[in-house]
Amino acid sequence: MPSTINAVTDTSPQLESSRTGLANNYEMFLSLLTSQMKNQDPLDPLDSTQFVNQLVSFSGVEQQIAQNQNLESLLIIQSAAAQTSSVGYIGRVATALTPDSRLQGGAANWQYELPENAQTTNLTIRDSSDRVVFRTTGDKTTGQHDFSWNGQTSSGATAPDGVYSLEINAVAQNGAAITAEIRASARVTGIDLSGSEVVVEMGGVNVPLSSVLALQE
Template sequence: MTTINNTAAQTASTAAAATTKSSAAGKLTQDYDSFLKLLTTQMQNQDPLSPTDSNEFTNQLVQFSQVEQQINQNEKLEKLLTMQSNNQTQASLGFIGLDVEATGSAFSYDGSPVKMSYTLPEASTSTTIQIKNEKGVVVRTMDGSRSTSRQELTWDGRKSDGSAAPAGDYSMSVVAPNASAKLMTATTTTFGRVSGIESGNGVTTLLMGNTPIKMENVLSARPPAAAAA
């Protein structure tokens, strides 16, 4: 099922922020106009023999101008950030329904086999692939390649005892010591279908099941095999 989360909340938040900024700008404009009227009135009615020192008024006028410029700059920056966020959201919508590969080790299991890959930085003396549930408990171990070439594998959803694992959130871990018996960090990727997007705090992420995927972590995207055929 396609889902788009937090859109209404984000819209309300954006509207509230815009209202606050508009109120601040309006209040500043009113104060600025009042100050100019006060300055003009005082200058018109000052005693010619004892003129009012205009330095203080000038300093305040400069300060008002600086604050006004700062608010205007902030409003322009906010508009640019909002446009960027909207563009990212629009781009993300195009990924819904596509099969993607993304860097990372977390994935959602829904009963269908899950494809993933790993690449070692150097040859290992042994390689073990661990599948962990959301609590970090290892539910399946598999032997892996000791080579530095990219390796792809598929988890069939079975535990080590042969029973079926329940649907949920899982992750892959690669245990591979090098010749010095030091555990290495493998580069891992997962494959899945984008079911929706999440948007909040100016950041848009793709959803593969319950697993959030950052846009910059997507390596490839293509239509499902059946649709492509």
């Protein structure tokens, strides 16, 4: 956690570059302004309106950079909070948006939701090597549906335990493709905090924290 807290005070290279560039431009502007004021014709002084407008513009840009820096710090704090709370997911059953589910003990389970009635709904299960192992038809009606696979392949063999992916090809009455939302549920066995986004480990299925829809004891 100390590294996470320290990260809040850091600024991104883009922000730091913007601040440095603005400071350099501001100093150059003041130097030019001072030089022109010293060398102007007292009988025909330079119009100061343009310089005032540029000063206002510099001030506005500086404020925007400061706001971006504050926003970035808030996002880092929010990410740190999400990392801390996600540890509490371990041991609970999570439902996530994912086409992957683990076949174990003769069952792999999914839920899928159709936004409208379909003329045809075909379900395809693929293994970790993207090979098709089973095909069947699914429900055609609008709403959420449960689908359970017992591990039997289309050839009649029994698939080994492991992670399998569900693919849904649904076609509407007018022939247009329907996008189905696929979910899977499993007990959370771990949390990976090493990347830029928290990854929830669900018994061999890894999903980003943003894909988790619900938790149950």
